[in-house]
Amino acid sequence: MTTSSTTSDPSVSAEADPHAGTLGKLAGRFGDGVFTTSRFRDNLRLHVSPARLFELLSSLRDDCGFAFLAELGGTDFLGYPGWSRARFQVHYVLRDLERNERLTVLAGVDEPRPALPSATPLWEGANWMEREVYDMYGIEFRGHPDLRRILMPEEFAAFPLRKDYPLRGRGERHNFTRLTRGES
Amino acid sequence: MALTPTSGPTSASDSNAAPARPSTSSSIATFSPSDPPVPENTILTSLDAVVNWCRKNSLWPMPFATACCGIELMAVGASRFDIARFGAEVMRFSPRQCDLMIVAGRVAMKMMPVLQRIWLQMPEPKWCISMGACASTGGVFDTYAVVQGFDRFMPVDVYIPGCPPRPEQILRAVMDLQTKIQRGGSLNGTALPEMLDHEQLAASARALTARVSVAERGREERFGYRLPGGPGLVGVDETR
Numbered sequence: 462m463t464t465s466s467t468t469s470d471p472s473v474s475a476e477a478d479p480h481a482g483t484l485g486k487l488a489g490r491f492g493d494g495v496f497t498t499s500r501f502r503d504n505l506r507l508h509v510s511p512a513r514l515f516e517l518l519s520s521l522r523d524d525c526g527f528a529f530l531a532e533l534g535g536t537d538f539l540g541y542p543g544w545s546r547a548r549f550q551v552h553y554v555l556r557d558l559e560r561n562e563r564l565t566v567l568a569g570v571d572e573p574r575p576a577l578p579s580a581t582p583l584w585e586g587a588n589w590m591e592r593e594v595y596d597m598y599g600i601e602f603r604g605h606p607d608l609r610r611i612l613m614p615e616e617f618a619a620f621p622l623r624k625d626y627p628l629r630g631r632g633e634r635h636n637f638t639r640l641t642r643g644e645s
Numbered sequence: 646m647a648l649t650p651t652s653g654p655t656s657a658s659d660s661n662a663a664p665a666r667p668s669t670s671s672s673i674a675t676f677s678p679s680d681p682p683v684p685e686n687t688i689l690t691s692l693d694a695v696v697n698w699c700r701k702n703s704l705w706p707m708p709f710a711t712a713c714c715g716i717e718l719m720a721v722g723a724s725r726f727d728i729a730r731f732g733a734e735v736m737r738f739s740p741r742q743c744d745l746m747i748v749a750g751r752v753a754m755k756m757m758p759v760l761q762r763i764w765l766q767m768p769e770p771k772w773c774i775s776m777g778a779c780a781s782t783g784g785v786f787d788t789y790a791v792v793q794g795f796d797r798f799m800p801v802d803v804y805i806p807g808c809p810p811r812p813e814q815i816l817r818a819v820m821d822l823q824t825k826i827q828r829g830g831s832l833n834g835t836a837l838p839e840m841l842d843h844e845q846l847a848a849s850a851r852a853l854t855a856r857v858s859v860a861e862r863g864r865e866e867r868f869g870y871r872l873p874g875g876p877g878l879v880g881v882d883e884t885r
């Protein structure tokens with residue numbers, strides 16, 4: 462396990478760190494190089510490659526007690542100043558409700574065909590959240606039982622939260638027949 | 646009210662209910678002194694005027710409330726503002742039983758086919774009120790998913806401005822629509838013949854101003870940022 466130099470916070474001592482137990486367990490299970498960590502205030506974030514994502518998530522659920530997937534979402538960093546990682550980032554916010562611990566797992570995926578393993582075998586609640594990420598960013602979740610659009614209509618062709626999709630769309634909102642008083 | 650042949654050809658129970666068409670009113674104004682007297686408690690008017698008078702005072706709204714405007718619409722139905730005073734309190738959630746569509750709130754592009762279908766399911770004669778900035782123009786929601794005024798795809802009789810409109814404005818719209826129903830329409834025809842002319846006029850106006858709206862609305866960078874994909878297609882191509 463490596464800790465990225467930019468974000469290690471000297472003020473977080475080992476005793477006061479609420480995540481020390483979890484990090485210890487993960488270090489025992491995974492060797493170096495599987496994930497990196499970063500911190501912002503009291504948030505712990507684990508950056509992991511798509512190839513090891515499912516393994517890390519199952520270990521967090523089964524060994525470390527993170528039984529609850531609180532949130533799953535995506536971000537498009539196209540054109541973000543100073544960004545050097547993969548274009549899309551999917552975040553999984555996990556909670557351990559017994560010890561009141563919370564951490565975030567971040568996985569980056571890149572074009573041309575962004576894809577991640579689905580988390581539905583671990584948490585049923587991931588189903589609709591992954592469908593939403595698929596709907597908005599076109600990130601495919603392999604192994605998802607029912608990967609359809611959830612918000613946009615089925616025939617919608619684009620992924621509207623991608624940054625290269627224009628805010629007002631490409632005319633989809635005005636692609637309807639016109640009913641007149643004489644016809645209706 | 647009693648009428649005699651010499652006291653004038655026609656009257657009706659209220660002044661709004663004057664005969665809708667000059668042609669019909671002149672056709673019943675052919676009394677001569679030799680006709681038998683009209684008995685007491687008799688009202689003469691045109692059938693269209695009576696039917697319109699009945700229709701305008703018993704509108705059955707279809708509350709198509711998709712957003713915050715719907716809350717205001719509910720207030721109009723409740724006791725304080727009391728749309729029952731205008732005979733339009735029977736809100737039905739089946740389009741088959743309604744003759745007044747009130748679209749209250751933004752119409753998403755996924756909802757537009759649903760709205761059209763509900764409109765087609767309503768029996769004739771029917772009318773439509775576009776309530777609020779969002780229903781009429783898209784309001785502040787100028788995004789890919791929101792229809793910029795559902796009147797682009799459906800006939801509308803009365804527009805209500807406001808975000809949301811005050812309940813009084815909705816009552817005013819109902820009263821305006823009542824006036825409109827009384828003026829136009831016939832016994833069994835599609836309600837408002839002048840709407841056809843109006844729609845043609847509106848279509849030509851849209852064609853005239855299309856270029857202006859592209860120039861005005863096509864500059865996405867006016868918000869201070871530039872989207873990587875370039876500006877969206879807005880204006881004339883988008884609306885056709």
Ligand code: SF4
Nearest residue numbers: 713714777779808809
């Ligand atoms: S016009 Fe205002 S109140 Fe009405 S739906 Fe739009 S945002 Fe809501």
